[in-house]
Amino acid sequence: MNIKEIIVVEGRDDTAKIRQAVEADTIETNGSAIDNIILKQIQHAKAKRGVIIFTDPDYPGERIRQIIDKAVPGCKHAFLTRDKARAKHSNKSLGIEHASIAAIQQSLQDVYELKDLEESEITREDLITYGLIGSPQASYRRDRLGELLQIGHTNGKQLLKRLTMFQITKDQFEQSINQVLQEEKDDN
Numbered sequence: 001m002n003i004k005e006i007i008v009v010e011g012r013d014d015t016a017k018i019r020q021a022v023e024a025d026t027i028e029t030n031g032s033a034i035d036n037i038i039l040k041q042i043q044h045a046k047a048k049r050g051v052i053i054f055t056d057p058d059y060p061g062e063r064i065r066q067i068i069d070k071a072v073p074g075c076k077h078a079f080l081t082r083d084k085a086r087a088k089h090s091n092k093s094l095g096i097e098h099a100s101i102a103a104i105q106q107s108l109q110d111v112y113e114l115k116d117l118e119e120s121e122i123t124r125e126d127l128i129t130y131g132l133i134g135s136p137q138a139s140y141r142r143d144r145l146g147e148l149l150q151i152g153h154t155n156g157k158q159l160l161k162r163l164t165m166f167q168i169t170k171d172q173f174e175q176s177i178n179q180v181l182q183e184e185k186d187d188n
Contacts (some may be wrong), residue, residue, distance in 0.1 A: 001105060006052035008042055013097035032060045039071045046072055054078040056095040057085050057153050061153035077110040079152035110150040112166045116155055120164035122173050132176045141180050148176040
């Protein structure tokens, strides 16, 4: 699989793993110490070939994603779930470099382009109704919903924004959250 866009990753281990999965060029941010030189490279890459931001599903990865998105709007985004980014023999190691080739390929096929929407079809009340915020199962449900919709891990505050940015329709949202609720029911 050949990727036209340049993929922005955190470090060289991520680059090595990406190159095992697809033919692509990368820009490495060298972790969260992203500077203006890197941001200018990303801006140039976006103008020439397009950019896919593909960072680890953790706080530093989200922070890098936000810094880049603010400085270089219009980039595409690829996400890995925490489960798919976890090292096989460790609960602590988390990152793109630990993901399977198949998981990386799937994430790079399911990229999103962020759009600004004036108003989402999905409301905060919907999130409360489905127990995505303010319930004991909220964290698990958000993680599973993020996995099904390929929008990544979110906290309660980020979820509505992410659903809006990725133009998730009310129908897509309801189908996915109903699947999550059915899985919970089947497990009990």
